[in-house]
Amino acid sequence: MSDGAPINTLDVDAVKSEFPILSRDAYGKQLVYLDSAASAQKPQAVIDTMKNAMEYSYANVHRGLHLLSNETTAAYEEARQTVAQFLNAGSPDEIVFTSGGTDAFNLVSYALSASGGGSEIREGDEIILSLAEHHSNIVPWHFLRERKGAVLKWLDISDDGEIDLEAFRALFTDRTKFVAVSHMSNVLGALTPAKEMTRIAHEHGVKILFDGCQAGVHGPVDVRAIDCDFYVMTGHKLYGPSGVGVLYGKMEALRDLPPFKGGGEMIDMVTTDNVTYNEPPHRFEAGTPPILEAIGLGAALKWMQEKGVAAIAAHEARLRDHVLEELAKLNFVRVFGRAAGKAPIIAFTVEGAHPHDISAILDRTGVAVRAGHHCAQPLMKRLDVSATARASFGVYNTHDDVEALIKGLHKTHDMLG
Structure with a gap:
């Protein structure tokens, strides 16, 4: 995922000081936020951008001719341009704003159920998923299984979350119509060989979508180098607001899809007898x-670019190595996922303790981690656990945060182990 730029x-x-929420305490302790894989905190630049847009320059976009509408439309479309640049899309018109990553998956799933022609999913057609998927990239495809008779085929992963490309290739048949897989596991942090998987899918004439909700945060993403047909991200994991996501699609792939929702803006002409539709992305x-939210997402991506996406990734890699080294010293902790080049997303259990209890005790030490199945129940079954705790690191985390986690785990083991 390197963009070749100097790090x-x-x-x-200084970065941490730009996040106001990280200056507060938690139960009298300095807050250590290790739940960024669920939702990242927001820098002051994003907060100020959204606040200023609300206070001084808000109106609806595209259809107004007055000053405020023109200003807001320009800011909204500038955000689309920023996303296109962030992903190295061929054009801003290949960027669709959605209400989140989940909305983007549902958009593609629904459109494939209603597209007609050669791209429509019909009874017996096959969709390839991996066992590492988040539920948001599973359930919409189950809708096609339930409603259209599609067949879901599952790609296994290694214990560390890695994918066997030959096993992937073996899943394709003449009924395979679509592939939807994560670019990075939200539990194991393993990075998918996206370029190679795309090449295999295209060899079989099959379009492929990547869930980039995690990968987009942890390193440069180049959708043209990957050559994927669709790519999904969500704003709230990218240091931006919730309520906004991104669907990237190659223009020819977007033009092949019918609209997902009807209403204003997505039309060309409406009469009492007919309706014609706008071009992507407005369709x-x-x-x-x-x-x-889109303006805020644009501000977040600009902020990341100013800090240096490669520099952020390098910092996070050092944190990953530090925490894995320290956890290896704790014989009462089991870590899931050690793939080479993985993100600083650390799933683990503590001997004798339920993950919910781990999270509750760590919380009282000021350390915020997540516990549960992480919206990845097929992966939990693959790992033969019902749940794990998960510490996920972001740009604002420090080596002191790693030490706070280790100290809290000692306390957890002392209490419950």
Whole structure:
């Protein structure tokens, strides 16, 4: 995922100071936030951008001719341009704003159920998924299984979350119509060989979608180098607001899909007898879009680019190595997922303790981690556990945060082990 750019030095203490929420305490302790894989915190630049847009320059976009509408439309479309640049899309018109990653998956799933022609999913057609998927990239495809008679085929993974490309190739048949897989596991942090998987899918004439909700945060993503047909991200994991997501699609792939929702903006002409539809991306942005949220997402991606996406990734890699080294010293902790180049997403259990209890005790030490199945129940079954705790690191985390986690785990084991 390297973009080949020089890696700047990241002043992590200065970066952390840009996140107001990280200055507060938790139960009298300095807050250590290790739940960024669920939702990242927001820098002041994003907060200020959204606040200023609400206070001084808000109106609906595209259809107004007055000053405020023109200003807001320009800011909204500038955000689309920023996303296109962030992903190295061929055009801003290949970027669709959605209400989140989940909405983007449902958009593609629904469109494939109603597209007609050669791309429509029909009874007996096969969709390939992996066992590492988040539920948001599973359930919409189950809808096609339930409603259209599609067949879901599952790609196994290694214990560390890695994919066997020959096993992937073996899943294809003449009924395979679509592939939807994560670019990075939200539990194991393993990175999928996206370029190679795309090549295999295209060899079989099959379109492929990647869930980039995690991968987009942890390193440069180049959708043209990957050559994927669709790519999904969500704003709230990218240091931006909730309520906004991104569907990237190659223009020819987007033009092949019918609209997902009907309403204003997505039309060309409406009469009492007929309706014609706008071109992508507007065809898929019915009604008033997430205006402020898209502007906020644009600000978040600019902020990441200013800090240096490669520099952020390098910092996170050092944190990953540090925490894995320290956890290896704790014989009462089991870590899941050690794939080479994985993200700083650490799933683990503590001997004698339920993950919910781990999270509750760590919380009282000021350390926020997640516990549960992480919206990945097929993966939990594959790992033969019902749940894990998960510590996920972001740009604002420090080596002191790693030490706080280790100290909290000692306390957890002392209490419950």
